Amino acid sequence: LRKAGIIGAGAWGTALAIVLADNGYDVMLWDRSSSVVSEINENRRASRLLGIHLPKTVSATCVPEEAIEGSSIVISAIPSTVVSNIASVFGPLIEKDALLVSATKGLDPETLRRPSQVWIDAVSSLKERTVVLSGPNFAVEISQRLPAATVIAGAEIARKRAQEAFWTPYLRAYTNWDIIGVELGGAFKNIIALACGMAEGAKLGFNGQAAIISRGITEIARLGMVLGAEPFTFAGLSGLGDLVLTSTGHLSRNRQAGIAVGRGEPISQFLDRTGYTVEGLSTVKSAVSLAEKHGVTMPITEIVYKILYQGISVRQGLYETMSREKRPEHDQ
């Protein structure tokens, strides 16, 4: 039996464990929480996935070596804030020919590096064996085997190996060579999801949200190009597709945070009340820094930043957005 190790037994890591188990892998989930680990091993249920039943071939451990050693695939499914620390501990344990799959959406808040970069910087031999998995995928629906599509980006041999590993009757995994675009799309889309939520919370209508999504993709692609991505990637599954999901589905934390702010609740109060990790809150800071550094205009990102961190109101932000100069849709 082929073995897979998954770092992080949150909703997403556990859903991906089910996919690999369905494809014949013996899966070991690592989590630092011993209560999460024992619940998986003893009750065979994932509390973070509405209590769904886990296949027999999925187990959990608190010991890094038990998850990583002997695994031909390692998945990193952890928040962007901890990738740097985790990579330095787990990176050296990864087998010489194993594939590393980064499933984190966000940027390292300290260095603004993409998560896959952080791993490769920790262990340089991972360069040709690291892929990014990103797409419009609610974990709960994947664990229920509802139909979905996702993207796997990386070097040619690695991305094809990963496509084989994740391909199931309910999950179509498309390959893409543009690792930068796929990874940035998954990170930046949370900013636009926050903006859509704000518009909804302030009752600005559907037209406004559709405009935010379209114009948001345009400005994300503009920054992405400067950072080495292919602009068309942002119109694909990992950019637009994921943005549509976070902006319209009822489960996205970024959107929920935006809605609360749009209704007038301070973001700190929302975080206290829900206990959520909202990736977009740090991504918007990173994007503003990158946009300034590279001289890229990002009106929606800037307004979201001002609303979150400089105390302007959603109405004021809307007014600033709508009163910008007349423009063509795309620069020629």
Added chain:
Amino acid sequence: LRKAGIIGAGAWGTALAIVLADNGYDVMLWDRSSSVVSEINENRRASRLLGIHLPKTVSATCVPEEAIEGSSIVISAIPSTVVSNIASVFGPLIEKDALLVSATKGLDPETLRRPSQVWIDAVSSLKERTVVLSGPNFAVEISQRLPAATVIAGAEIARKRAQEAFWTPYLRAYTNWDIIGVELGGAFKNIIALACGMAEGAKLGFNGQAAIISRGITEIARLGMVLGAEPFTFAGLSGLGDLVLTSTGHLSRNRQAGIAVGRGEPISQFLDRTGYTVEGLSTVKSAVSLAEKHGVTMPITEIVYKILYQGISVRQGLYETMSREKRPEHDQ
């Protein structure tokens, strides 16, 4: 006072009348229904826009000459099925230097021409003065002056004139040179809205709908390129933006039709029950013809066609879609 004539006093024509009236135009709506005309003139209310109150400078008539003569802007806001007949009657009445704004989303069902082409074929001198207006715009929200963005595409002088005419504090009108892409996006997006509705009606989850939207934009762009459009246009307001709106807002007729079919209701019964015009039902036939003629692969469009016109079930269609071969996200 500048005068504008609008052909068709449906929801969209009436909403655009309000925009132009807000910008200082004296607007005359033409409609063939004398009851619609007298309601506008006598009650100053638009029954198709939730009874919203109309500005004093909006009137209506059943006489083509009264709407068109003396107008510096003429808007065509009629279903795609009647553009050919209307253009031959109204075209010769349009003033020599007037702008023609085509706001119809769909293709001529007989000849598969875009609506703007039909107008130009009827009156060749319109070529440099015809623009297309298309974007993620629910008419009711526009009439309520909720914030929105739209696209105006055509020759440079014409599109800039039109941008001035439609620009208001609540409507950002972006210009685009790619008239083919903007017009095709507005037409083809209804096919994908039908597909999303079907997935929702059959309870396939949010991941599936996000996948349909992303993969749908990809296949629409593929056909559009063959027909002379810029692929990136389909990722903009008139393509993706409008698709997001029709697929997620609660007002789209195409989505509602898809939901009914997804729940198992025959499409003929849905049309009888609601009395709706569902543009996507003829657009899907046009797209299948164009795709065959030009040898373009359009899996989602083909499945929607088979479900609507060849009696396969939504489940069977889903199975056919999911069991296609492994692929890269974009052809290189």
